[in-house]
Amino acid sequence: MISIKEVTKQTGITVRTMRYYDQIDLLRPAGKTEGGHRLYGEKEIKKLQEIQFLKTIGFGLQEIKEMLADENHDWFAGLKNQLDYISKEKERLGQIEGTLRGLINEIMLNGNIDLSNMQKLIQLYQQNMDKREGYLNQTFNEEESKLLQSLPNINREDPETLEWIALIAQLKKHMSKGISSPEIQRLIKRMYEKEQEDFGDNKEFIEKVWEIRKSPQKSESAGFYPIDSETLNFFEEAYEFYLNKKGNL
Amino acid sequence: MISIKEVTKQTGITVRTMRYYDQIDLLRPAGKTEGGHRLYGEKEIKKLQEIQFLKTIGFGLQEIKEMLADENHDWFAGLKNQLDYISKEKERLGQIEGTLRGLINEIMLNGNIDLSNMQKLIQLYQQNMDKREGYLNQTFNEEESKLLQSLPNINREDPETLEWIALIAQLKKHMSKGISSPEIQRLIKRMYEKEQEDFGDNKEFIEKVWEIRKSPQKSESAGFYPIDSETLNFFEEAYEFYLNKKGNL
DNA sequence: ACACAAAATGACGCAACATCAACTTCAAGT
DNA sequence: ACTTGAAGTTGATGTTGCGTCATTTTGTGT
Structure with missing residues (x-):
């Protein structure tokens, strides 16, 4: 005792x-x-x-x-039950994790964020939960829908998406150096190459995508990361610059 | 109203x-x-x-x-914090899930499952868990962690770092295609170029980092993105392959 | 016998509400 | 104007698994 x-x-x-x-x-x-x-x-x-x-x-x-x-x-039943419960909980956390990653990615793209921005983001997120698919299926055909998966879109955590985010975030970081700076041009080059790899010569599709990105509203309902127009314009200029230089060689 | x-x-x-x-x-x-x-x-x-x-x-x-x-x-910090917490919770549930599956398997194998049997099983499981914990705590000393802390702040906030993560994640994703596959070689090429851009001739630093990455535990405590040894080995092989091919041109 | 550690009971606190219980107010119908 | 039933109010208590006091007793060594 x-x-x-x-x-x-x-x-x-x-x-x-x-x-x-x-x-x-x-x-x-x-x-x-x-x-x-x-x-x-x-x-x-x-x-x-x-x-x-x-x-x-x-x-x-x-x-x-x-x-x-x-x-x-009945231990067997009890444990199976518990396993079931735990699995579901894990799955739930997994979804939360995805949402969080999505939000964090958005902030990385948009830079610093204040309360009102955050509120908009949150509401965007809530709406997107069910709205998204409807719009996407209208605009793209099936093949394209598959390709779309490799673009930065909300809730995805795969490496290809991550690299797009990384590239755009870097672009933003070095934006002040101007479109012709070596840093920017290297980034653009990498984006160009990645675009070729991921989408090949599917030019139409790429254009559709950029078309959507240009409209914040379409972006929103398509569930893309809304890239702010400043960055977008900068990208376009830098991209043209890159193509010109490339064409001249 | x-x-x-x-x-x-x-x-x-x-x-x-x-x-x-x-x-x-x-x-x-x-x-x-x-x-x-x-x-x-x-x-x-x-x-x-x-x-x-x-x-x-x-x-x-x-x-x-x-x-x-x-x-x-600071939404960014808050969300990252939360993500961290959620991830850990998810991991914890994952372990519980594993334990439950193990127990269920044992019951399925052993058939008879009354209270005293269950008690033995439970105690068996507990001992195993104790052993594991002891083993993990041994492999660590203080000096090492100090060294790691003094290295530059490499974490996920930085877009440059993010791209490394993206590249490595992609490498992992396509690993099954072999070191000589075009996908892998394109990735390696991008990594090579990025290495040149980011670190230039600061070879020493790169090697230090890779050294740490080779130990999963060191990686973790350094706050690095953990790379498993399989991927690491694969990378090294693919990298050599790339350098060879490049040398031959 | 006295000091000091260890133990006891009891009560409140936490998080995010649910669930009564006992009234009061609102809007509609007569 | 009056009634009625739905909708609203505050307040108290319960939930889970203890932590953290506060206060009082018991056990143990000298």
């Missing part, structure tokens, strides 16, 4: 928790001293560890209490 | 919740009738939607209150 302090040393569980478990009748002490101090034995320690384990896999104390009390508990 | 019931109809939020938000000063009604009934306007509905959104991405009401009240709130 060991004291409550000993238990906490052996298991890492706090005194308060032990008393609480006693209180809710989850784990009673094996006995008490005359003065009323709790005393625990081997059996209780083991049970305590079981409780701890069942807690880590997400069960609540009430459930645990019932599970351990019931000799005929 | 609309009644509280109208609000619940439009937003799906319950009356109780509205009153609670009023109580905690998160969202006051725009006004009240003589009798004291709450009245809301457009502005409040919008704010309510923002609150709902921020809630879905996991923020607490107190945080939300502060975020919306503070004109100069």
Whole structure:
């Protein structure tokens, strides 16, 4: 028989928790001293560890209490149930994660953001949840819809998208250096090459996409990252500059 | 001005919740009738939607209150923080999921599953987990982490870094196509060029960084984007291949 | 016998509401 | 003007798993 302090040393569980478990009748002490101090034995320690384990896999104390009390508990069903629950929770977090990444990406593209901007973004996001598909399917045919996936669009976390974001963000960062600066021209070159790789010679499609980007509203309902017009204009100028230079060689 | 019931109809939020938000000063009604009934306007509905959104991405009401009240709130940092938190939670759930699957498998294999069996299983599992933790904590010393801290601030905020991440992620995605595939070689080429641009002749630094990247744990504590050894090896091979081909031209 | 550690009980706090309970106010119909 | 029922109000209490006081007893070593 060991004291409550000993238990906490052996298991890492706090005194308060032990008393609480006693209180809710989850784990009673094996006995008490005359003065009323709790005393625990081997059996209780083991049970305590079981409780701890069942807690880590997400069960609540009430459930645990019932599970351990019931000799005929259906562990298989219980665990499957729990697995189900945990999986769903994980999936939910996954979606939240995606949304967060999307928002963070947007901020990276747009630079610093204040409250009112954020409010707009949030509302945009909410609307987009269901609106998006409708508009997209109208404007693009199926093949193009597939290609679209590789463009920066909300909620995607794949590497191709990430690189577009990175490129545009860099463009923005170096914008002050002017369209003819080597940094910008290198970036444009990379964007040009990536465009070729990702979309090949599908010129029409590319133009459609840029067409959409030019209109913030269309962008919005298509679920693209809205690129601000300043950056967009800068890009177009730099792009033309690049093509000209290339043509002259 | 609309009644509280109208609000619940439009937003799906319950009356109780509205009153609670009023109580905690998160969202006051725009006004009240003589009798004291709450009245809301457009502005409040919008704010309510923002609150709902921020809630879905996991923020607490107190945080939300502060975020919306503070004109100069750093949304970027806040969201990144939240993403971090959510990611960790997701990972935790992933581990629980794994444990649950393991237990379920064991039960399926062993058939009989009464309380005492389950208790043994549980204790077995717990011991394994303890061992794992001990093992992880050993592999680390203080000096190393200090070295890592002193390296330049490489994190995800910087567009240049973001592109490295994008490139490596793409590399990983196309890994199955082999080091000599055109996709991979194009990526390697871009990486080579970017390396030249970003670091020029500062070879030492690059090597230090790659050295750290080779250890997943070091990477993690340095705040680097962790690259698994498989990808790393693949990169090295593909890089050599690229340099060879280039040398031959 | 006295000091000091360890233990006890009890109460409040947290987060985000749900759920009564007991009244009051609003809008509509007679 | 009066009634009625729906809708609104405040207030209290419960939920989960303890942490954190505050206050009082018990256990132990000298």
